[in-house]
Amino acid sequence: xxxxxDGVLLSIVILLIVGGVFVFTSASLGLLARDGAxxxxxxxxxxxxxxxxxxxxxxxxxxxxxxxxxxYAFYIFLFTILLTLAVFIPGIGLxxxxxxxxxxxxxxxxxPAEFLxxxxxxxxxxxxxxxxxxxxxxxxxxxxxxxxxxIVGVVMLLQPDTDTFLIMAGAAAAMFITAxxxxxxxxxxxxxxxxxxxxxxxxxxxxxxxxxxxxxxSSDPLGSSYQVQQSLIAVGSGGWxxxxxxxx
Numbered sequence: 001x002x003x004x005x006d007g008v009l010l011s012i013v014i015l016l017i018v019g020g021v022f023v024f025t026s027a028s029l030g031l032l033a034r035d036g037a038x039x040x041x042x043x044x045x046x047x048x049x050x051x052x053x054x055x056x057x058x059x060x061x062x063x064x065x066x067x068x069x070x071x072y073a074f075y076i077f078l079f080t081i082l083l084t085l086a087v088f089i090p091g092i093g094l095x096x097x098x099x100x101x102x103x104x105x106x107x108x109x110x111x112p113a114e115f116l117x118x119x120x121x122x123x124x125x126x127x128x129x130x131x132x133x134x135x136x137x138x139x140x141x142x143x144x145x146x147x148x149x150x151i152v153g154v155v156m157l158l159q160p161d162t163d164t165f166l167i168m169a170g171a172a173a174a175m176f177i178t179a180x181x182x183x184x185x186x187x188x189x190x191x192x193x194x195x196x197x198x199x200x201x202x203x204x205x206x207x208x209x210x211x212x213x214x215x216x217x218s219s220d221p222l223g224s225s226y227q228v229q230q231s232l233i234a235v236g237s238g239g240w241x242x243x244x245x246x247x248x
Contacts, residue, residue, distance in 0.1 A: 013058070069126065073126035083112045083115055083116070084115075084116045087100045099161065101159050101161050116152070116156075117167075120152055121171060121175075125175060128145075128176065149172050157200070160204065169193065173186050173190070
């Protein structure tokens with residue numbers, strides 16, 4: 001059981017929470033103006049519920065000694081993989097805008113990829129610690145590591161959920177380097193991943209739209225570049241929003 005919290009880590013978490021609240025609130029103003037939702041409803045369902053639930057989970061998890069996760073790491077990872085694959089089961093998986101990313105049971109829906117993130121990190125951390133002497137080699141370190149990441153990639157890209165996979169792959173790469181992996185191997189894997197995403201963009205138009213918007217934000221101001229354009233307008237205008245009624 002952990003006797004004390006890491007001050008630096010706790011400070012970073014608090015800063016991320018505060019920053020996340022401001023970012024989410026800013027993004028929610030568009031929903032308030034467009035859909036007529038109340039700010040109190042958005043704040044309660046998304047901000048307060050998330051902060052309270054997340055803080056409670058953090059408190060519980062912080063009292064579990066991290067080495068205890070080792071013996072269950074593979075089973076946690078396997079369970080979260082199977083849970084994520086459940087989105088493809090008819091009657092359970094919930095499709096929205098052409099993506100199968102949610103599970104709906106009894107009127108309650110959730111995104112299993114959020115659990116896969118945790119299971120993936122726990123398993124990768126356990127595997128890297130057990131293979132620490134071989135992480136700098138290709139066949140015993142880089143190759144099996146890339147296979148683990150590829151398995152998750154297939155599951156996520158089938159949904160599809162490219163953004164979440166890129167976040168997970170980035171986290172895995174950082175862990176791999178920290179555990180002694182070679183930068184050269186990471187760059188090679190990153191190049192291969194970018195090439196595959198570029199190829200995938202030709203068969204998935206929404207990916208091509210995002211790539212085009214990234215390099216040219218003015219390419220589609222009313223479509224894929226809308227959020228970028230509105231962000232630039234907001235930053236350029238400054239001040240507090242005056243035209244939105246945030247009351248109940």
